[in-house]
Amino acid sequence: MTTNATFEFCTVERAGRTLVVTMNRPDRMNALHPPANAELDRVFDDFAADPELWVAILTGAGPRAFSAGNDLRWQAEGNAVTVPANGFAGLTSRWNLDKPVIAAVNGVAMGGGFEIALACDIILAADNASFALPEPKVGLAALAGGLHRLPRSIGVKRAMGMILTGRVVPAAEAKALGFVHDVVPADELMTAAKALAAQICELSPMSIRASKQVVQRSLDIASLREAFDGQMDHPAVKALWKSDDVREGPLAFAQKRKPEWKGR
Secondary structure: OOOEEEOOOEEEEEEOOEEEEEEOOHHHOOOEOHHHHHHHHHHHHHHHHOOOOOEEEEEEOOOOEEEOOEOHHHHHOOOOOOOOOOOHHHOOOOOOOOOOEEEEEOOEEEOHHHHHHHHOOEEEEEOOOEEEOOHHHHOOOOOOOHHHHHHHHHOHHHHHHHHOOOOOEEHHHHHHHOOOOEEEOHHHHHHHHHHHHHHHHOOOHHHHHHHHHHHHHHOOOOOHHHHHHHHHHOHHHHHHHOOOHHHHHHHHHHOOOOOOOOOO
């Protein structure tokens, strides 16, 4: 992946170990149509495969919207609606990405846009951000993961209060509900997101990937004992124990120096 690249419907900026991806259809409030989804799918394929990239930040172009979700105007114009195997923005059905992704929600995150944010690991919100799953208002349903991820994030009853009304939740309430990590002034959002990414990059990427994989896979297991007993079999955990990082961490601690992570 090049250092900085501009595609037709997104921009990509590489800053050290962090990749900043911006959905770039501000005239449509960054709503996504099949060409945009396909482009983002390729971007996250490249991110997953690049050993030099450890964290991604996803945001939207312009001051109004993170993403308004599926481009209903495109659909209403008679165009076919197709989604990559990895889902909206190449993320909502991407089940094997162990690297962390931060959603920097800079405005409206509606429908599929909210589902994209929920598919990320951490949501940072500008103080003017808002969230909703309003699909029933247009005869649809949030079938790109929102109906599954939101209840797992905030509990069934509170999620149902959003899902069954389609109501818009402002950033402060989103933080109180628990699906937003933090709320910052809009003009400080990307600074805060990059600072969070830098904080993650201070840690062993092997440890981060193992931790994310254990959390994600344990959510599919009802029994705590079964989840605990099975964690050593997860690929990212096995990779951690075979890595240079698992030796470097204790050595750096003993030598009272900053660890030099290899990510392998």
